[in-house]
Amino acid sequence: MTKVLVIDDEKVMAGSIKNLLKNRGYFAECFFNPITALNVLQREHFDIVLTDFKMPNIDGLEMIERIKEIRPEAKIILMTAYSSISNAVEAMKKGADEYISKPFEIEDLEKKLEILGVTQQKKKKFKPNQVNLLGESEAMLKLKAKIKKIAKSDATVLITGESGTGKELVAAQIHNLSSRSEEAFIAINMAAIPLNLIESEFFGYKKGSFTGADKDYKGKFLSSDKGSLFMDEVGEIPLDLQAKLLRVLQESSFHAIGSSETVKINTRFIAATNQNLYELTKKSLFREDLYYRLNIIELNLPPLRERLEDINLLVKHFVLKHGTDNIETPDNFVDLLRAYHWPGNVRELENIIHRCIVMVEGNTLNVHDLPKHISGLTPKQETPLTDISFKQIKEGLSLIDLEKKIILKALEESNGNKTNAAKLLKITRRKLYSRMEKHGINLS
Structure with missing residues (x-):
C-alpha cells in the first residue's frame, strides 16, 4: 500500500487530504507541525510527501531540502495557495517532483501521483508480515495474533469495542x-453520512439519475472491488438499506442508482460497531440475517483501562506525533494517566497528550498540564501481595506455603475476582485455577 505523508499547518486541510487519500486506498498520515513530521520521517518510510509551502518555523523550500536529506528516495509534491511560476521552478530546483495549487480536487492530486508512477493501483508494495499496532500487554499480544490469523481469510469480520479503541486502525491492519x-482499502463511517446520502455513497449513481447527479459516481462498493470495504458504525445503517446491503453480501453484485446493469465485485467486508448488535436485533432495530452475515468472525478490542501497561508506550508515540523528540514525560505524569479509567480510550489519551503539548511551558509534561479530572486523581500504588518477611521464611515457611499465601493475598486484594487476581500474579486465569486446586483453595 502506497504511503503518503501530508504536512500542512492548516489542520482542516491536512485532515481532509488524509481522509480523501485513505478513501482512495492509500495509507495516509498527516502532521501539522513540520518539525514533528521530519522526526517521523527519520523513523518511517513514506513513498510520497505532500508538503505545504507556507508554514511556521520553516518554509516549503527549506522543507524540501530537509526531506531530501532524510529520505532521498521519497517523491515530494509541494502544495501552495501562492501559485507562481517562480515558486514552481525554485521548488523543482530544491528537489520537488511535482507542484499543485490549493485548493485542488482529489482527482487533480491523483493525476500528479499517476505522473510520479505511485498510484495505489500501479505501485507494488512490500507486504508486511507484522501487525503494526502499539502495545505489548497480554491483551494486545492476543489481539495481534488474532489479526494475523484473520488476515489469511476472506471471511467477513465484525470488529466490536468501545469508542476510541482503534477499530478502523485494526481493520486497516487486517x-x-x-x-x-x-x-x-475503503473506509466509510455510517454515523458521519446523512441518511439520504448513504445509499448513493454505497451504490454510486449514473449521471442524471436524480437532481444534482451531474456526473457518474462509482460509490464505495465498486471502489473497493478486489480490495476491502470497512463499514464503521454499521449499527447506524437504516433498516431499508440493511436489506440491500445483505443482498450485496450474499450475491457479490449490485446495481448503481439509475442503472440496470449488474456489477459484480470481489470485496472483503469488514464492519465495526460500539453497539451490541445482537441486542439491536431483539429490538428489531437491526436485521438478524444481516447480523449473522457480518458476524462470521468477531474481533473484540480491549478498552484502554484493561491494558494500562501500554500507556507509557502510547504516550511516547503521541508525544512524537504531536510534539518533538525532546519532550520528557516523567514517571509521576504517566502514573497519573494509569490511575484514570479512560472512557474515551486511546483516542481520548491522544487528545489529552496533544492538549498537554500545546499548553506546556518548557520541555517536560507535568501533572499540572493535565485536565483537572485527571490531575486531581491519586496515582495507583503497587500493592504488595504479601507482608512475609525473610525471618518467617528462615523459621520454616516452605515455598509451597509461601505460594499458597501469595495466592490468598491476591484473591483478597481482588475481592475474590479471579481474573484480577491472575493479573496481579502475572499468570493466566487457567494457571491460577490450577494453583488454587493444588493448594485446596475453594474455587467458588
Whole structure:
C-alpha cells in the first residue's frame, strides 16, 4: 500500500487530504507541525510527501531540502495557495517532483501521483508480515495474533469495542496483512453520512439519475472491488438499506442508482460497531440475517483501562506525533494517566497528550498540564501481595506455603475476582485455577 505523508499547518486541510487519500486506498498520515513530521520521517518510510509551502518555523523550500536529506528516495509534491511560476521552478530546483495549487480536487492530486508512477493501483508494495499496532500487554499480544490469523481469510469480520479503541486502525491492519494489500482499502463511517446520502455513497449513481447527479459516481462498493470495504458504525445503517446491503453480501453484485446493469465485485467486508448488535436485533432495530452475515468472525478490542501497561508506550508515540523528540514525560505524569479509567480510550489519551503539548511551558509534561479530572486523581500504588518477611521464611515457611499465601493475598486484594487476581500474579486465569486446586483453595 502506497504511503503518503501530508504536512500542512492548516489542520482542516491536512485532515481532509488524509481522509480523501485513505478513501482512495492509500495509507495516509498527516502532521501539522513540520518539525514533528521530519522526526517521523527519520523513523518511517513514506513513498510520497505532500508538503505545504507556507508554514511556521520553516518554509516549503527549506522543507524540501530537509526531506531530501532524510529520505532521498521519497517523491515530494509541494502544495501552495501562492501559485507562481517562480515558486514552481525554485521548488523543482530544491528537489520537488511535482507542484499543485490549493485548493485542488482529489482527482487533480491523483493525476500528479499517476505522473510520479505511485498510484495505489500501479505501485507494488512490500507486504508486511507484522501487525503494526502499539502495545505489548497480554491483551494486545492476543489481539495481534488474532489479526494475523484473520488476515489469511476472506471471511467477513465484525470488529466490536468501545469508542476510541482503534477499530478502523485494526481493520486497516487486517487488509494490509491480507492477499488484498495491494488493492484499495475503503473506509466509510455510517454515523458521519446523512441518511439520504448513504445509499448513493454505497451504490454510486449514473449521471442524471436524480437532481444534482451531474456526473457518474462509482460509490464505495465498486471502489473497493478486489480490495476491502470497512463499514464503521454499521449499527447506524437504516433498516431499508440493511436489506440491500445483505443482498450485496450474499450475491457479490449490485446495481448503481439509475442503472440496470449488474456489477459484480470481489470485496472483503469488514464492519465495526460500539453497539451490541445482537441486542439491536431483539429490538428489531437491526436485521438478524444481516447480523449473522457480518458476524462470521468477531474481533473484540480491549478498552484502554484493561491494558494500562501500554500507556507509557502510547504516550511516547503521541508525544512524537504531536510534539518533538525532546519532550520528557516523567514517571509521576504517566502514573497519573494509569490511575484514570479512560472512557474515551486511546483516542481520548491522544487528545489529552496533544492538549498537554500545546499548553506546556518548557520541555517536560507535568501533572499540572493535565485536565483537572485527571490531575486531581491519586496515582495507583503497587500493592504488595504479601507482608512475609525473610525471618518467617528462615523459621520454616516452605515455598509451597509461601505460594499458597501469595495466592490468598491476591484473591483478597481482588475481592475474590479471579481474573484480577491472575493479573496481579502475572499468570493466566487457567494457571491460577490450577494453583488454587493444588493448594485446596475453594474455587467458588
